[in-house]
Amino acid sequence: MMNLAFSAGVGIVAACGVYLLLRARTYTIVLGLLLVSYATNLFLFASGRLSIDKAPIYAEDTTSYADPIPQALVLTAIVIGLAMTAFVIVVAMIANQKLGSDHVDAGREDDA
């Protein structure tokens, strides 16, 4: 059941993120991207399976560790996600200033 709950959590966060992305306003897109990144990172992380109390740090009496590879990948992904968020925000700020609107398809109302 744990696995199902976790999967559902990831799915719901992603769904909320996607919905926000489709709102097509700069701020909602930033929020949506944040949520989608959380979901993606959790997804990647969980591909190494969920294990409790098996941190991949050498310990005297342990032989079984959580998979360190997805962790290493996700660690850098988190940091890069931050840089991307910053980039998107700056673009949003400048677009807002130049276009006078926070609609990402400014001038193309509900044309999706």
Next chain:
Amino acid sequence: MWLVAVIAIPILLCWVPIWGSRIAGRNGSAWGAGLVTALSMLALSQTVQPTLDGGMATETIDWMPTLGLQLAFRLDGLALLMCVLVLGIGALVVLYGRYYLDHVDRDDRFFSFLLLFMGAMLGVVTSENLLGLVVFWELTSVSSFLLVAFKNDKAAARKGARRALGVTGLGGLCLLAGMLLLGEVAGSYALTDVLAAHDQIVADSRYPYVLILILLGVFTKSAQFPFHFWLPGAMSAPTPASAYLHSATMVKAGVFLLIRLWPALAGTDLWFWIVTGVGMTTMVFAAFVALFERDIKGLLAYSTISHLGLITALAGLNTTTAVVAAIFHVINHATFKASLFMAAGIVDHEAGTRDLDALGGLAKYMRSTAILAGVAASAMAGIPLLNGFLSKEMFFKEAVEVGAVTSLALPALATIGGIFSVAYSARFVWGIFFGPETGKLPKTPHPPPTWMQVPVWLLVTLCVVVGMAPALVIQTPLIGIARSVLGEATPAIDIHVWHGFNVPLAMSAAAVVVGALLFRSYDTAAKLREGLPRAPKGVSLYNDALGLAFRFARGFTERCYNDSLTRYIVLVLVSALVVGSSPFLGDGAPDSDMGWDLAPLQREELPALAFIAVLILGAVATVKFRSRRFVALIVVGLTGLGTTLMFVEFSAPDLALTQLSVELATTVLILLALFFLPENSHPEGSSARHGRDWLIAGGVGLGLTALMFAVLSRPASSIADYYIAMAKPGGGGTNIVNVILVDFRGFDTMGEVTVLAVAALAIAALLENVRLVRRRTTLGATVRDDERHPFLLAVMTRPLLPLLLLVAAFILLRGHNLPGGGFIAGLVTAVALVLQFLASGLRWTFQRLDIDYTVATALGLLIALATGAAAMLFGQPFLTTAYTYVHLGPLHFELATAMAFDIGVFITVVAVLLLILVRLGEVGEEEGEHE
């Protein structure tokens, strides 16, 4: 390496003419081109001996061995023949071009392109590897495009060049596909193996595809019907290029390949019907069109198409004697057609026009040119004592002797082709040099410069010598060349001017007599032709097809790419959904017997359940409060917190630390940005729109849930065991995640911090010279001015700074063995510093912390890079860790070079974050602060 040098010299030295023209003007560029050609010839002479002895020279350079791709070259008889044609006629064209281009700007570029083409062509004819051959083949297309479009200020030249590239380029793609398939069928991409695998190839069920694809490449390159139309269009090239590419070399690449692959592909009915069918059609059709051309270069172009058809038809006949005739005609056609093109160029150059209606009576002004052109045209018509006669006789003989079904059709068609050939040759010579003067010439003709005629002289002499004494001059080399293609099957070759009275001679006689009559009644014939219904022209079909393709592409692009970001997202998501859900549905469901893991909850898993609830709560609340910016920022942090807690729960302390510090940085970032984003958002769309969006979002969520659950229900098999086992002995650290980051996968980390730096620089560049208007805000504090910083916050944060820095140092140092490391320490440090900016203002902080963050970013990257490179100094691969244990009094610690790498990462992260946040902080100005 001499053979490689033959090809490499013209390509690598193609800049020499440009350099030469800088030094010595027009003569310099021509001398440069001539010199490079001579060098290539010299290299050829060094490697030619084995070939002359009846063997061949081969050289191989491995390029991509795993793909079977080698730069392999062979110089056998056939390749040598083509090399001699390419280099010999190339040298003559350079000499001729020097005078032809005397009024043209940038002639150095022309010679440079010419050398490039020469190298590509040499590569085609000497390639031993099928794929290498295709590469050079495409290079000839590209370099000939440059040559044809040389007069790029003229629309006709651009159009002709584009069409030539389009047709031969498409053919080249077919050829690539055909060669790949051929290599698969034959089991090797080496020409030698392929040529030996005839039976295996022909028996393979894929043989028809191989054949048709390769023939498409051949027919487009050698301008065979119905792909011939690009060649007349390419006549907008300068005449030296036409003489070189469109008579002697590039268009011969197609028939060369036919002969080259003859031992591997020929011998089937399919081969005969396609190759000979297309060849005969082309020969008769193009000869007919040539007769009625007004442009003398157009006439020669169609004549070339016709003669290429003749060679193609010969190659299709499946007899070894026909192959010999084909090779012979390749040589003969190159000599007489190149000289005719040069003569046409002289006429154009001296009289200023190429129109047969305006030309006439030029023999009076340029007697020697008239004689030369007359002899060459006679060779083209197949008049005895000239080389064209010999190979045409052989063609007639083959046409007569081929199988029963075609016993009448082939000789008849061959004779008809011969008739037209005689007629248009006569019209060419008569129309230009004799006939009445029209008085329509744009300028008074002069005899051409002597040196401009020398190449024509040489070529025409060859026509005559070969034509008169074939047994003496050409028989032995021809046997050698044929042997390199046919091996033991080479037939006895006996070339004589006089074979006695026989059927071919009668055909020749008929062709000459009827052709002469046809020429005499040309006006009547032209009138008759006017009455004939015209078949659709290849050019217009091509243009229609091209127009259709463009319209389709434009329509498709406009439908998808309509500047609406939302539409792109929808398109991407929906296609991902379709592709992603297909394995779950239908028969392809993966391991459907495996089922889903629904094991009951364990006690220790209960906290995780609560964390998942936090996660979901935050996400849903973010959607709910999206229009209340500040609230939304707080609740989205809830999901971040949930994520952090998940990492804590499921054994990922490093991730938890990272996520937590990233949360802080993100929050500060968005807080800063909120000043510049409008408080009242654009109204959202209709409820139908909401419905659609929920549908898509729900689909994505459901899909991701299913995928995640499917992954989690399956047993894990990871490549991690190696890393787990080697972290301590190989990397010298006990924190496996950190060792992976700084050692095993250090290269990835290097790339990732570079991405960080690039993002930060991009942001700095975006904000350069931008002043954004900051909204008046209800939040109170801003980062910039001095007055409004809450006193308490400032007092609290100052003692916090050293404390936080200490924590960061601690995290950095222990990272190799315990949760921590450069990324996390960098984030913590950045947050600590940003806190000072927030609490005390930019100006105050800058006075105390005057650092150029761009430089700091570069410094961090350099440290990481230098650490990696240092390993290379010790002969180790990039980023190999060295470590040792230091015992210093009471201190025992481990020193690893990975630590230096991690410090580089640390500095980069700090600098990047501060660069971003500080730029954001200082960019704004109060509303009304400036007018």
